[in-house]
Amino acid sequence: MGRRGGFTLLEVLVALAILSVAVVTMIQLFGQGLRLLKVSGDYQQAVLLADQKAREVETVHEETETGPPGEIFQWERRVTVMPVPEELSVSGLAPVRLYRVTVQVRWGGRSVEVATLRTAREPLPQ
Numbered sequence: 001m002g003r004r005g006g007f008t009l010l011e012v013l014v015a016l017a018i019l020s021v022a023v024v025t026m027i028q029l030f031g032q033g034l035r036l037l038k039v040s041g042d043y044q045q046a047v048l049l050a051d052q053k054a055r056e057v058e059t060v061h062e063e064t065e066t067g068p069p070g071e072i073f074q075w076e077r078r079v080t081v082m083p084v085p086e087e088l089s090v091s092g093l094a095p096v097r098l099y100r101v102t103v104q105v106r107w108g109g110r111s112v113e114v115a116t117l118r119t120a121r122e123p124l125p126q
Contacts, residue, residue, distance in 0.1 A: 043112060046073055046105040050114035053077050053103045060099045060120040075105045082117065096120070 007015075053067075053075055060079065067075040082098040102115040 039110075042107060042110070046107060046110075046112045047114065049073055049075060050103040050105045050112060054101050054114050054116050057101050057118065060097070060118050062099075073105050073107045075103060078102045078104075 054077070057077070057079060062081055063077075063079050065077045067073070078101075080100050080102075082100050084096060084098050088096075097120050099118045099120065100115060101118055102113060104111060104113045
């Protein structure tokens with residue numbers, strides 16, 4: 001009897017093994033992509049919150065403020081006085097104070113920090 005065209009059982013098993021390894025790898029890659037998408041979304045939310053809290057400072061004076069407990073994103077805002085070099089001072093005008101505003105946002109073992117500088121004039125002595 002002549003040999004008919006077709007696949008042997010061994011060839012089919014090898015093809016299924018290769019296909020199953022490829023499918024499992026693709027599923028793991030898609031899962032990792034979804035995890036990275038979630039993490040990047042969390043970072044984006046944290047940076048937006050930190051930027052918002054840094055911009056909310058209206059009256060500039062030294063302080064430390066924290067967000068309400070129990071939320072997913074915990075934040076802490078610190079305002080500190082920075083020294084202004086003499087070369088940058090203008091005589092005859094009210095002295096300028098330089099403040100550093102730092103906002104740190106923490107969530108799930110991760111954190112992000114945003115910092116900026118603000119200026120404010122001190123009132124002239126009467």
